[in-house]
Amino acid sequence: MHVNRDAPVILGIETSCDETGIGIVRGRTLLSNTIASSMDEHARYGGVVPEVAARAHLEALEPAIHAALAESGVALSDIDAVAVTSGPGLAGALMVGVGAAKALAVSLERPLYAVNHLVGHIAADILDPDAPPLEYPTVALLVSGGHTSLLLVRDLTTDVELLGETMDDAAGEAFDKVARLLGLPYPGGPEIDRAAASGDPEAIRFPRGLSRASDMADHRYDFSFSGLKTAVARWIEQQQAAGEPVPVADVAASFRDAVVDVLVSKALAACRDHGVPRLLLGGGVIANRRLREVALERAAAEGVTVRIPPLSLCTDNGAMIAALASELVMSGRLPSTLDFGADSTLPVTQIQVAEAAR
């Protein structure tokens, strides 16, 4: 199958969590980033319910593809390749996108690229028209409701190494859970942020997970947020048992700073250890203003340059999947065979899944 390798038009499909993302790019130019979220349907459960998310993907896909085509002005016949997230993510949710992408590729008689969601988050940066080209190597910190990963990116299409990841909850999940403890609605990130605005981040000293000297030997770049959540719960209980009011603003601010501190400290430690003066931030939790501020401030103090893709491309989306596939096409990689599946634990080292044999 002949593919336009100069500036391929790629339609990307992303269904790994609760966002149905359809993105269309031409080379490194973003043409559409269409997202249908089922977030509201999860609100009453306090977190993403996999079956609810998967059902929503099935309903949202077709309208989202139509909307993306309309916005981009691209006709189906203009599409050079289809791209899809193979993993990691929620298995049932991923399968909807995989089935849809395969049938679309076959119906259009176009090649299909199955790619890694986490590496897609890094590729989102390439679509920023105002940013200088991505320099290698770079450390990447990806933080969302589904993942918290620290990566060393030597080359987007060939060499991404996992330095560390969360051992339990993702950072975004911790925000949701602590928001619930404080009686705040879902999703917790923006709510904690709002509540924290008037709080004192140093009012309560919450634990920094996996940050003790002994932890730093075995889990230098790994994260753990479940202990922090438990610490917040215990602190609130003790307050209530003592008949004291719970200072929501202070708890929110102190909790948020504990999370931000660990994230930024470990990311900068990775930069230092690997002699890499570049840090790329990605994932939905990057929308947290405090995280961006602290990262920028502390990175600047250490001479590390921070890159943050446009926030609309930080949350899960199909454009980043299309962008990654576009890089693969432009670097001459062959399409995926049709035999791959959804891989909920796809390792980050596997940037493309099921590349055809030459």
Place this chain on the structure above:
Amino acid sequence: MTGVGASPITLEGVILGIDTSLGSAVAVVEHDGAVRSQVESADARGHAEVIGSLIERALAEASVRPDSITHVAAGMGPGPFTGLRVGIAAARTFALGRGVPLVPVVSHDAVALELLLHDALTGELDEPGRRAFAVVTDARRREFAYTVYDGLDDDGLPRRRTEPGLAPRDELDALLDAGDVRRHDAARIPAGLLALTAARALAAGRSIGPADALYLRSPDVTLPAGPKKVRT
């Protein structure tokens, strides 16, 4: 099952049938019902893995290109939801990719049509006192999905006496006996018959399938306990 014949395609085009409510099955069928190809995988789990290759093989064995497809018939279930969705998603995007209509079909209708056509051939269909029958499929979680039929209607489509429903495994027989309904267990959905069901509905100008997947179950969600009372 492998492809049937490879004669030149007709100008009217063909229907693509896709069902993943049990295994994964794909067929290419002419509007008059001639099955040009039918391929399937019995694997009750690997729907996402096989669906693309099955569609490609069905087209190849039918000797048609995607642009010969005039309609896509989608098996809407009932079926275990994770797998069921894969085929519906694929059917929808294939139809979108070609700009052709999607024809949703109750998956059990395909099995019922197969039985009724067989009965018609053997003359059983015309026997007086013929009993209604139920198409029964595995719904997992100790339940069966079943739909009761009592013959063909004037358009040659299976006539449902009841809409698809779920019954506990050990209660289904008593339930069917009470209605004097013969039981027919199906382990596969014939995609060719699914496409033929769609063809007959199209010919009759009727819409017979549900717009949405027939999950028959709510998502498994237990609502969390209310947030802790916190004074502010």
